[in-house]
Amino acid sequence: xxxxxxxxxxxxxxxxxxxxxxxxxIALLLGALVFWGVQARHFELDASxxxxxxxxxxxxxxxxxxxxxxxxxxxxxxTFTSEGWLFEDANLGRLRALRDELAELPGVDSVTSILxxxxxxxxxxxxxxxxGNLQRLESESVDRERAIEELTGSPVFKDLVISEDGRTTxxxxxxxxxxxxxxxxxxxxELLIRRSxxxxxxxxxxxxxxLRPVYEEASDRLGExxxxxxxxxxEVLEHxxxxxxxxxxxxxxxxxxxxxxVRRDLIVFGACVGVFLIAVLTVIFRELRWVVLxxxxxxxxxxxxxxxxxxxxxxxxxxxxxxLALMLIMTLSMNIHLTVRYRQLVAESTAGTQAELVAATLQxxxxxxxxxxxxxxxxxxxxxxxxxxxxRDFGLMMSLGLxxxxxxxxxxxxxxxxxxxxxxxxxxxxxxxxxxxxxxxxERHGTAILVASLLLAVFGAVGISRLVVENSFIDYFxxxxxxxxxxxxxxxxxxxxxxxxxxxxxxIDPPDAEGAAPTSEEEDPWLFDLEEEERPSSWFTxxxxxxxxAVHDAIEALPEVGKVLSxxxxxxxxxxxxxxxxxxxxxxxxxxxKLPDEVRASLIxxxxxxxxxxxxISLRILDSRPGLRRDELVRKxxxxxxxxxxxxxxxxxxxxxxxxxxxxxxxxxxSQIQSLGAVMAGIAAMLLVLFRxxxxxxxxxxxxxxxxxxxLGLMGWIGIPLDVMTITIAAITIGIAVDNGIHYIYRFxxxxxKCGDYAKTLHIxxxxxxxxxxxxxxxxxxxxxxxxxxxxxxxITFGLLTxxxxxxxxxxxxxxxxxxxxxxxxxxxxxxxxxx
Numbered sequence: 001x002x003x004x005x006x007x008x009x010x011x012x013x014x015x016x017x018x019x020x021x022x023x024x025x026i027a028l029l030l031g032a033l034v035f036w037g038v039q040a041r042h043f044e045l046d047a048s049x050x051x052x053x054x055x056x057x058x059x060x061x062x063x064x065x066x067x068x069x070x071x072x073x074x075x076x077x078x079t080f081t082s083e084g085w086l087f088e089d090a091n092l093g094r095l096r097a098l099r100d101e102l103a104e105l106p107g108v109d110s111v112t113s114i115l116x117x118x119x120x121x122x123x124x125x126x127x128x129x130x131x132g133n134l135q136r137l138e139s140e141s142v143d144r145e146r147a148i149e150e151l152t153g154s155p156v157f158k159d160l161v162i163s164e165d166g167r168t169t170x171x172x173x174x175x176x177x178x179x180x181x182x183x184x185x186x187x188x189x190e191l192l193i194r195r196s197x198x199x200x201x202x203x204x205x206x207x208x209x210x211l212r213p214v215y216e217e218a219s220d221r222l223g224e225x226x227x228x229x230x231x232x233x234x235e236v237l238e239h240x241x242x243x244x245x246x247x248x249x250x251x252x253x254x255x256x257x258x259x260x261x262v263r264r265d266l267i268v269f270g271a272c273v274g275v276f277l278i279a280v281l282t283v284i285f286r287e288l289r290w291v292v293l294x295x296x297x298x299x300x301x302x303x304x305x306x307x308x309x310x311x312x313x314x315x316x317x318x319x320x321x322x323x324l325a326l327m328l329i330m331t332l333s334m335n336i337h338l339t340v341r342y343r344q345l346v347a348e349s350t351a352g353t354q355a356e357l358v359a360a361t362l363q364x365x366x367x368x369x370x371x372x373x374x375x376x377x378x379x380x381x382x383x384x385x386x387x388x389x390x391x392r393d394f395g396l397m398m399s400l401g402l403x404x405x406x407x408x409x410x411x412x413x414x415x416x417x418x419x420x421x422x423x424x425x426x427x428x429x430x431x432x433x434x435x436x437x438x439x440x441x442x443e444r445h446g447t448a449i450l451v452a453s454l455l456l457a458v459f460g461a462v463g464i465s466r467l468v469v470e471n472s473f474i475d476y477f478x479x480x481x482x483x484x485x486x487x488x489x490x491x492x493x494x495x496x497x498x499x500x501x502x503x504x505x506x507x508i509d510p511p512d513a514e515g516a517a518p519t520s521e522e523e524d525p526w527l528f529d530l531e532e533e534e535r536p537s538s539w540f541t542x543x544x545x546x547x548x549x550a551v552h553d554a555i556e557a558l559p560e561v562g563k564v565l566s567x568x569x570x571x572x573x574x575x576x577x578x579x580x581x582x583x584x585x586x587x588x589x590x591x592x593x594k595l596p597d598e599v600r601a602s603l604i605x606x607x608x609x610x611x612x613x614x615x616x617i618s619l620r621i622l623d624s625r626p627g628l629r630r631d632e633l634v635r636k637x638x639x640x641x642x643x644x645x646x647x648x649x650x651x652x653x654x655x656x657x658x659x660x661x662x663x664x665x666x667x668x669x670x671s672q673i674q675s676l677g678a679v680m681a682g683i684a685a686m687l688l689v690l691f692r693x694x695x696x697x698x699x700x701x702x703x704x705x706x707x708x709x710x711x712l713g714l715m716g717w718i719g720i721p722l723d724v725m726t727i728t729i730a731a732i733t734i735g736i737a738v739d740n741g742i743h744y745i746y747r748f749x750x751x752x753x754k755c756g757d758y759a760k761t762l763h764i765x766x767x768x769x770x771x772x773x774x775x776x777x778x779x780x781x782x783x784x785x786x787x788x789x790x791x792x793x794x795x796i797t798f799g800l801l802t803x804x805x806x807x808x809x810x811x812x813x814x815x816x817x818x819x820x821x822x823x824x825x826x827x828x829x830x831x832x833x834x835x836x
Contacts (some may be wrong), residue, residue, distance in 0.1 A: 019359055019415070019418045022414075022416070022419050025411060026412070026415050029411060029415070033300060035307070036303060037303055039311040040310050041310065042310030042313070043306050043307075043309055044310070044313075044316070045263060045316050045317070046317050046390075058196070059655065059659050059663055060663075061192070062653060063656070066501065066503065067189075068189065072606075074175040074250075075174060075252075076172075076173040076230065076249070076253055077170055077171070077172060077248070078098075078237065078248055079247045079248075079486060079489050079493075080168065080169050080171060080245075080246060081168045081244065081493075082167055082168075082243075083243055085167065086168070087148050091244075092115070094240065095171075098237075099116075101236050101240075102171065105233060105236065106232070107225055107228065107232070108176065110173075112171070113170075113171045113172070114151055117136065117151075117161060118596075118598050118602065119134070119136060119137070120134075120577065121146065121154070121573070121576065122146040122150050123135045123142075152164075155572050155573065156570065156573060159494060159563045160495055160563050161494075168493040168494065170490075173233065180218055181215075181218040181219060181222045184211065184218050185215070191208050223255070223256070226256060230252065230256050247485055247486035248486060249486035257482070257483055258318060261318065261321075261792055262317065262318055262321045264791070265318075265789075265790050265795065269787065270328065272325075272786040272789065273324075273328045274298070276782055276786070277294065277298060277779075278295065280775070280779055280782075281294055281295070281332075284775055285343075289420060293335065293339070293416060294331070294332055294336065294339070294413075297335050298331045298335075300408050301327055301328075301401075301405050301408040302324055302327050304408070305323070305327055305400070308400060314393050317394075318390075318794075319394050320393060320397055321790070321792075322790075322799070323398060325783055325787070326783070327401050329779060329784075330376070330402065330736075331405045331408065332776075332779050333779055334372075334406070335413055337368075338361060338365055338414075340772040340775070341365050342358065344768055345357055345361060346422055354417075354421060354422045364750075366410065368690075368746040369409065370406065372739035373405065376735045376739065378683055378686070379679055379733075379734050379735010379738075380398035380735055382676070383395025383396075383728060383731065388667070388724070391724070435770040435771060436763075438770070438811075438815055439767075442762060442814070442815050446819040446822060450819065456706060456709075456710050457706060457709060457710075459710065459717075460712060460713030461709065462717075463714060463717040467715060467716040468629065468721050468722070469666060469721060469727075470629065470630065470721030470722070471664070471665050471724075472623060472624075473497070474623045474624050476792060478791050487624070491562070491623055491624045491625075492624070494563075495562040495563025495620050496563055496619075497620060497622075497623045498620060498658050499618065499620055500618075500619050500621060500656035500659065502551060502619070503614055503616055503617075503654075503655055504548065504616075504651065504652050505614055505651050505653075506544055506613045506614065538589050539608070539613075540588035540592050542583075542584065544615065545571055545583075548567050548568050549572075550645055551566075551641060551645065551652075552566045552568040552569070555617060556619075558636065558637070560622055560628055560633050561620075562620045563620050564618070567604060567615055568617075569607075570599075570607075574591060592604065621658055630658055630661075631666070633658075634659065638654065665724070679731050679734055680705070683700075683735070684697045684698075687738075687742070690746075691749070693826050696745055700738060700741040700817070701741070702816065702820065703737070703812030703813050704738045704812070706808070706812050707733055707737055707805045707806070707808040708734055710805075710808055712730055725797065726798055729802055733805040733806070736806065737806055737809030737813070740777065740813035741817055743773060744765060744769055744770075745817075745821075747765050748818070751764045752827045758822050762822065765818070766818075770814055777806060777807070777810035781810075782803075784803035785799060788800060
């Protein structure tokens with residue numbers, strides 16, 4: 001059918017306003033672009049580990065309290081692996097030279113190695129008389145053989161600063177403490193703990209708001225200083241690699257590298273998708289204007305979004321580092337739909353001005369594009385229910401990004417296009433063989449498509465039941481990264497990586513309301529009646545020591561646990577010097593009072609809080625152990641302490657990053673499973689409003705549910721765990737992939753109204769809108785595939801699986817969806833004969 005004859009007025013007031021003065025509109029858009037470009041200078045990245053935690057998690061509040069109680073400096077860890085035995089003179093010389101050079105670096109407060117640790121078994125001086133006469137490996141008077149025996153066999157040093165094979169050791173770099181930042185951190189944590197205990201409080205909220213900019217400025221300053229220190233350390237290490245294998249590790253180094261990963265991912269993803277945009281548009285349309293126009297829209301939307309993020313103050317994390325690639329992909333997808341529709345109108349028209357052609361394109365595409373944007377916003381919007389701020393921010397970022405994409409596509413794109421002349425060659429369209437194959441397959445083998453879809457749904461459902469939630473931090477990084485290599489070496493040779501603490505409480509409960517005495521008085525009568533000033537040295541009772549030893553040994557026996565340190569470690573060193581005899585209460589008190597300060601600071605203070613009546617058992621998990629399930633391990637440790645040792649659950653707590661990250665994933669899993677129902681309901685409501693037909697709403701969402709179910713099921717079958725990225729696949733897949741269904745159904749309804757024949761309409765739609773769906777789907781699939789270039793493994797997995805989900809959704813949208821239309825006939829009986 002021909003286009004309507006030319007008219008003096010553009011159809012529709014909004015369209016007339018957009019296209020009557022395109023130059024003015026472009027000038028306004030350029031002004032806005034300059035403003036957002038200026039705001040882009042405030043764009044920031046965040047790679048802090050705390051950002052991935054659930055803020056209202058009670059274990060996080062306890063973690064902050066424990067971190068303040070047992071203060072530890074920021075550490076960099078250098079692993080030193082020699083070619084032969086570590087204690088050869090040449091290797092010790094290299095270790096000494098490296099240590100001395102590292103100690104001179106700005107930002108390094110002190111350096112500790114096997115050359116420096118205090119040795120208590122390598123001297124004939126009694127332990128209580130060692131003050132001022134401690135031996136070290138590099139001491140001139142030390143007995144080298146006894147020192148080596150102590151280092152390799154001590155319950156304190158073995159698998160901590162030296163490996164069992166005597167080839168690998170650790171050099172610990174204590175970074176200079178930033179007193180200003182430490183004070184601000186302590187103040188912030190205190191306010192957060194108060195808020196957690198008291199609930200919402202205007203005064204606390206006001207203090208936190210006032211503290212935030214000062215804290216963030218100090219944090220940025222500290223991060224910049226540590227970045228320069230880490231770069232200097234790496235430069236030193238490069239000069240010492242000739243005869244030694246060296247790796248750098250530690251939380252500051254991981255955080256610094258994560259910032260580099262996020263920055264690199266932003267650049268690489270954006271560049272790869274940009275190159276792909278040009279290639280795809282060139283191959284599809286073979287016309288300069290159809291390369292330049294979508295490219296202008298992509299650049300405009302991306303710069304605007306970066307400026308918005310800088311203006312709002314949203315920091316990009318590893319979770320949201322793919323936002324730029326997604327923005328480019330979604331902008332290109334919408335522009336392709338507009339371009340295909342415009343070219344079709346040009347090919348079908350016999351008259352009409354360029355402005356009328358552009359206006360007709362907008363009027364026919366605004367509703368399907370608006371609803372596809374809204375349904376995708378619903379998919380990303382489901383992430384805002386998460387308790388994890390970066391996940392919430394990612395959902396909000398992409399929801400805002402979809403608004404930018406839509407507005408850009410319906411302002412800049414038509415304004416520029418309206419200024420260009422219509423081209424007669426637009427009528428030349430290439431057929432896509434795959435579309436005719438899929439249309440014939442759907443018409444002739446519809447029953448087979450339904451059966452295959454049902455089998456895939458069963459496959460997905462069974463696989464979903466096998467899904468597990470995991471948080472293997474070492475597996476978050478590619479094997480060629482220094483983070484992975486360093487953590488793997490520490491895991492294998494130096495006692496494990498992921499920290500976990502067991503806190504034992506010896507606090508005596510007050511008598512109950514009826515005056516009954518607490519049972520712990522009978523267990524530990526020594527402490528019960530002591531005056532406050534007598535407690536420090538008298539805290540160390542045989543009962544406490546035996547309980548600490550029992551817990552220490554029970555945990556150390558677990559195969560998933562690496563190095564375990566506690567008060568028991570130091571006590572056993574002292575007992576060895578005491579000819580293997582255990583200490584009684586008086587001897588323990590004397591031992592505490594007379595120990596050299598340096599020994600007490602390393603063997604006792606990190607593992608005891610007398611003021612809080614608490615002992616700390618510090619352990620590290622072998623994170624790279626095959627088959628490790630952290631949630632199961634946490635339950636196993638609790639069961640061992642409660643059932644195996646008979647401890648009251650109120651007398652111990654598990655604290656550490658293992659607990660926090662496990663809680664985070666469990667929380668995210670629960671919230672996302674619950675939100676999927678809301679996503680489906682929201683999208684179904686959108687489809688109902690758009691099509692005003694319940695059957696069409698169901699038809700539109702079923703293929704996308706199938707795609708999400710198949711991919712999640714595949715993860716369950718092959719053992720890919722859900723993590724911070726992959727757990728969002730279902731909601732995002734449904735939100736993005738439903739676009740295909742909306743465009744197809746919208747066009748099917750339009751074409752069916754002209755011919756009234758379902759089978760004929762099927763072939764028509766596959767030949768026109770099917771082409772646009774193919775182009776956009778290929779764009780989305782490739783766009784997600786670029787995420788394999790990341791150094792962050794969850795991002796790689798997310799990209800591959802989401803790309804697979806989009807491929808399945810594409811095929812389902814052009815087979816299962818039209819088959820359901822043929823089967824249910826949602827547009828009426830029609831006047832043709834359809835094959836089912």
